[in-house]
Amino acid sequence: MIVKPLMPALLVLAMFSVPAMATPFCTDDRGGVSITFGVGGPRSSSEFDQNQLDLMQLRRMGVDATSVERWNGCLRAFVRNPGGGETMEYYDPNTFRQVF
Template identity: 50%
Template structure:
């Protein structure tokens, strides 16, 4: 009887979490990105931080006022300045820069 209760509770939790998980953006297009910067294999600059700065500049070129950029589920996660003040979290495909989510 206890196993049945656990199974029922687990099922209800899974069903309740389903719609929330559907709202999570995923960017699965993992084509390699091109870098025109030569590298000798050693650098004092963190490659992830350097990529984030490059992607922030790419977003700004298309009119997105990105304050900071990091990565989440394969997407570019940008904190974007809003016209009325404040910031909002927005997600972009790293290859097309199309907004997702």
């Protein structure tokens, strides 16, 4: 059948014809040691504490974030829109500058 040999070529053509979504990447180069004791739930308390500190820092800088988490080396923040709803934004964890 003629269709089978064309499938790989069509797949490659489809991959390059669809624009790729840009994924931010940050380098969190702050070294350090983290020691956690106790029983944790889905997240460790040190991770929760770090997220809260990052949230407070972004708010101090005027970002109306509702939550923040470390993701792909960046801070992923959910930020309120003036007209309602939220937008996901990314920030560098060292400088707290927005990453586009």
